[in-house]
Amino acid sequence: MKIRSVLSAAVVSLPLLAAACSSSGGAQPMMCYGANPVASEVNDYTFMSTFALPPVTVKSMANLTFDWGSLTMDFLKHPLSATADVNTVTVLIFGPGVPLSSLAPKLNSDSLSATDVYASPPPSIMPSGGQTTAMLYDFTLNGTAIPMAMFNSYFDPTVLTPDKYSFMVAAASGTTIGQGFRMLQTFQLDASSSNTMIKLTNDSTQLSYSANLHSLTITGVPGGTAALTLDWSAMVAAGAKNGLGATFKDGYVTNAIVGHYTETPAELEAKFLDLNLIAKPGEYYTAALTSSTMLDFSTLKDMSSGAPFPGIDSTGTWLLGLICGNCRNPAPWYMTILKPCMM
Amino acid sequence: MRRISNPTVLCGCLVLALGCAGNTNVGPGSGGSNGTSGTTGSAGTTGVGGGAAGDQGSGGSSSTAGTTGGGGNVGTGTGGSAGTTGAGGRGGAVGGGGRGGNTSTAGTTGTAGTTGTGGSTQCTITATTTMSTKIPTVAIVTFTSSLSSMTSASIDFGLTTSYGMTAPVDLTQANYRTLLLGMKAAKMYHYRVNATSSAGTCQSQDYTITTGALLAGLMKPTVTPTTATGLYGGFLITGQYQGNPTTAYILDADGDYVWWFSIGGDVTGARMDYAGTHMWINSANVPSGTTRVHRVSMDGMTDEDLSSQFTGLNHQLTVLPDETVAFYAYNNTAGCDDIKERAPNGTVKTIVNSGTALGVSGGCHCNNVQYSAGDNTLVFSDLDHVMVAKVSRTDGSTVWTLNDTASSKNLTGATWAGGEHGLHLIDMTHILIFNNNSTAGMTSKAIEVQLDPANKKAMQTWSYDGMIANMIMGDVQRLPNGNTIVAYSTKGALHEVSSNMTKLQTWTWAAGQTIGYIEKRASLYGPPPK
Numbered sequence: 001m002k003i004r005s006v007l008s009a010a011v012v013s014l015p016l017l018a019a020a021c022s023s024s025g026g027a028q029p030m031m032c033y034g035a036n037p038v039a040s041e042v043n044d045y046t047f048m049s050t051f052a053l054p055p056v057t058v059k060s061m062a063n064l065t066f067d068w069g070s071l072t073m074d075f076l077k078h079p080l081s082a083t084a085d086v087n088t089v090t091v092l093i094f095g096p097g098v099p100l101s102s103l104a105p106k107l108n109s110d111s112l113s114a115t116d117v118y119a120s121p122p123p124s125i126m127p128s129g130g131q132t133t134a135m136l137y138d139f140t141l142n143g144t145a146i147p148m149a150m151f152n153s154y155f156d157p158t159v160l161t162p163d164k165y166s167f168m169v170a171a172a173s174g175t176t177i178g179q180g181f182r183m184l185q186t187f188q189l190d191a192s193s194s195n196t197m198i199k200l201t202n203d204s205t206q207l208s209y210s211a212n213l214h215s216l217t218i219t220g221v222p223g224g225t226a227a228l229t230l231d232w233s234a235m236v237a238a239g240a241k242n243g244l245g246a247t248f249k250d251g252y253v254t255n256a257i258v259g260h261y262t263e264t265p266a267e268l269e270a271k272f273l274d275l276n277l278i279a280k281p282g283e284y285y286t287a288a289l290t291s292s293t294m295l296d297f298s299t300l301k302d303m304s305s306g307a308p309f310p311g312i313d314s315t316g317t318w319l320l321g322l323i324c325g326n327c328r329n330p331a332p333w334y335m336t337i338l339k340p341c342m343m
Numbered sequence: 344m345r346r347i348s349n350p351t352v353l354c355g356c357l358v359l360a361l362g363c364a365g366n367t368n369v370g371p372g373s374g375g376s377n378g379t380s381g382t383t384g385s386a387g388t389t390g391v392g393g394g395a396a397g398d399q400g401s402g403g404s405s406s407t408a409g410t411t412g413g414g415g416n417v418g419t420g421t422g423g424s425a426g427t428t429g430a431g432g433r434g435g436a437v438g439g440g441g442r443g444g445n446t447s448t449a450g451t452t453g454t455a456g457t458t459g460t461g462g463s464t465q466c467t468i469t470a471t472t473t474m475s476t477k478i479p480t481v482a483i484v485t486f487t488s489s490l491s492s493m494t495s496a497s498i499d500f501g502l503t504t505s506y507g508m509t510a511p512v513d514l515t516q517a518n519y520r521t522l523l524l525g526m527k528a529a530k531m532y533h534y535r536v537n538a539t540s541s542a543g544t545c546q547s548q549d550y551t552i553t554t555g556a557l558l559a560g561l562m563k564p565t566v567t568p569t570t571a572t573g574l575y576g577g578f579l580i581t582g583q584y585q586g587n588p589t590t591a592y593i594l595d596a597d598g599d600y601v602w603w604f605s606i607g608g609d610v611t612g613a614r615m616d617y618a619g620t621h622m623w624i625n626s627a628n629v630p631s632g633t634t635r636v637h638r639v640s641m642d643g644m645t646d647e648d649l650s651s652q653f654t655g656l657n658h659q660l661t662v663l664p665d666e667t668v669a670f671y672a673y674n675n676t677a678g679c680d681d682i683k684e685r686a687p688n689g690t691v692k693t694i695v696n697s698g699t700a701l702g703v704s705g706g707c708h709c710n711n712v713q714y715s716a717g718d719n720t721l722v723f724s725d726l727d728h729v730m731v732a733k734v735s736r737t738d739g740s741t742v743w744t745l746n747d748t749a750s751s752k753n754l755t756g757a758t759w760a761g762g763e764h765g766l767h768l769i770d771m772t773h774i775l776i777f778n779n780n781s782t783a784g785m786t787s788k789a790i791e792v793q794l795d796p797a798n799k800k801a802m803q804t805w806s807y808d809g810m811i812a813n814m815i816m817g818d819v820q821r822l823p824n825g826n827t828i829v830a831y832s833t834k835g836a837l838h839e840v841s842s843n844m845t846k847l848q849t850w851t852w853a854a855g856q857t858i859g860y861i862e863k864r865a866s867l868y869g870p871p872p873k
Contacts, residue, residue: 114855
């Protein structure tokens with residue numbers, strides 16, 4: 001269990017200024033904040049996730065084959081087309097200081113930094129024409145060919161020793177190197193191995209998680225209107241924790257979502273990785289933010305139709321999420337439940 | 344609201360020595376002896392004005408000797424009268440019959456004049472501020488003043504009324520339009536205007552402004568430690584090569600964003616011009632694709648897309664004092680980039696093909712060009728041949744090469760392997776090189792090479808290894824205080840190190856955020872330090 005940090009008085013006091021409201025009908029508390037609520041930890045959810053990255057062993061200094069043709073799901077268990085959705089395949093070398101044993105922990109804590117990626121930009125290939133396999137020596141550095149000798153020097157475990165370095169292949173959607181990862185497969189090099197095949201399967205990355213939406217204080221806002229804002233600058237100023245337990249820093253939140261669901265909060269916790277898929281049709285609203293500390297709800301548009309956000313109503317469950325689009329962990333930094341409430 | 348400065352005497356003050364009076368003589372007696380003369384007062388030191396220098400303090404004049412005491416009257420002669428200002432008066436003269444006057448006290452030494460401050464004057468200054476609609480941390484100040492014949496002006500600004508930053512005012516600008524640069528996002532700042540004429544300097548009242556919010560996605564680098572003895576401080580100019588949003592930006596000494604601007608693509612080059620009024624921004628364009636070069640006013644309100652004049656430009660550019668821009672561009676026919684210049688009037692000329700200058704065949708991969716004012720040359724690097732060369736701007740001839748095994752122009756004695764990117768010409772005989780050292784298991788270095796062109800020699804005199812392998816990009820800069828900053832660009836890291844190679848501070852960008860070439864400035868006004 002993640003334990004929330006002690007908040008500064010500034011952050012704690014903000015919800016106390018809000019008018020008391022009727023409860024949400026259950027044990028979950030709710031506070032009415034008017035049209036311009038200020039985000040706080042008490043209104044935020046909590047999320048924990050764990051990656052497991054079982055490696056395969058392959059021959060070192062060899063022209064390895066990468067095969068992602070059997071992929072049908074990504075590590076979020078979302079459907080994936082191996083031919084249509086895998087747009088970039090990248091080989092990542094981590095280290096020094098990132099052996100295989102510390103790679104998953106660093107991913108879990110979202111503490112993997114650019115300096116941990118040894119070869120940067122990493123070798124990559126962009127499949128075309130339904131391609132589902134690629135040979136290592138065909139990978140390039142941003143389109144620039146890599147000499148075979150250079151590949152072999154980097155894929156030599158006597159040079160990049162396993163106590164300091166680790167290797168991974170990543171299948172991604174989109175063509176921005178380092179983003180949009182859908183499946184990860186680690187591998188380790190062994191001169192005595194005869195295996196040169198690395199297959200990415202639905203189990204190459206095993207993700208377990210827990211989301212808690214039932215302990216937060218519901219954010220009460222006026223219903224039926226998009227004339228709402230949410231300001232999280234106080235959380236930034238106070239160094240408050242985000243839903244993942246990390247410091248809520250300025251500039252990190254890039255996107256916001258508001259979704260309307262028929263499910264209860266408890267049911268949504270169980271389907272947390274599918275929030276973008278299970279929202280009521282035409283009621284999954286997104287916004288790319290310009291301000292780093294405030295959401296103007298009138299900028300939200302339905303992702304499929306582009307229809308503007310009309311405001312919330314009293315049916316089902318409304319979720320608001322703030323997302324760090326540049327972070328490795330895609331889980332929202334902030335997520336709260338919205339309910340109509342008049343001050 | 345206006346503020347009227349207090350009229351104050353601010354010239355270098357003069358303190359005169361005061362001679363003490365001789366005491367009154369009583370009765371008959373001999374005359375008093377002469378009092379000692381007061382010494383000369385010291386000159387006042389040069390005054391430092393509030394804004395303008397004060398006039399030099401006038402020298403303390405010699406203390407005036409006390410006047411001679413009058414003789415005592417015979418029999419009951421009174422003492423000599425007191426000496427007046429200056430040295431002690433001499434004793435009263437011998438009284439006729441009366442008791443002599445007592446010795447008068449010597450005058451005291453004159454005290455030095457105090458340091459003069461600038462002359463102040465009275466005027467009214469009314470300032471108006473707007474925030475740039477393009478860059479919400481840039482304030483645009485205009486003002487009017489009743490001060491006639493203004494000779495200079497400036498604006499002090501900062502987070503408190505102690506200010507800390509100063510913006511020079513260009514008196515030729517309409518309403519003295521001045522940008523306040525270097526402010527953090529979402530903060531209240533104070534500022535005041537100083538205006539000077541021959542009559543003195545006057546100041547406005549304190550005004551406040553609040554900057555706008557940070558652009559979403561601009562993630563502050565982690566700065567460790569947050570402060571340390573010996574750091575240079577100042578502002579870091581660079582751009583976001585990878586990650587979102589891709590902008591040119593400026594960070595202050597705390598690592599906070601104080602300026603940003605997007606040209607619609609990645610940014611590897613960002614340089615302010617010598618006047619400090621514009622930022623030149625370019626995309627990497629590696630491999631050859633879309634050239635993107637913009638000249639942006641520092642308030643962000645004017646964005647000139649000059650890409651068509653820089654066809655094939657890649658990596659970065661260098662701005663010369665007259666705003667000529669030196670760059671290198673793909674030459675698919677020759678295989679090696681052309682070293683080029685774009686004049687302020689928009690004309691572009693080729694200085695030399697890099698392959699010709701290096702005396703090499705096959706492809707080249709230029710990745711840095713710098714301007715050497717001392718001999719009107721350009722210095723560029725080539726990754727493919729792991730070489731650096733200096734060429735004349737006037738005829739493109741090669742002055743020297745480094746790390747070259749074939750050319751007669753080579754300065755021998757300093758070698759490196761694994762490629763290089765950023766260069767910094769410290770002076771005519773010293774160059775800093777970011778050596779990528781791209782060999783498996785190796786890490787990148789900053790190396791300083793001492794040049795001896797007369798004897799065709801070169802020698803590595805300094806290096807720093809931050810234990811980071813940075814294959815692509817990378818930059819270095821020697822700072823005026825002797826520190827060096829080393830940018831591991833595509834690793835999202837930057838080290839500031841002392842001259843003895845001690846790492847003073849590390850900046851680490853969030854995962855996925857990489858930076859372009861770098862430049863540190865003490866101030867965002869005026870010419871660059873390199």
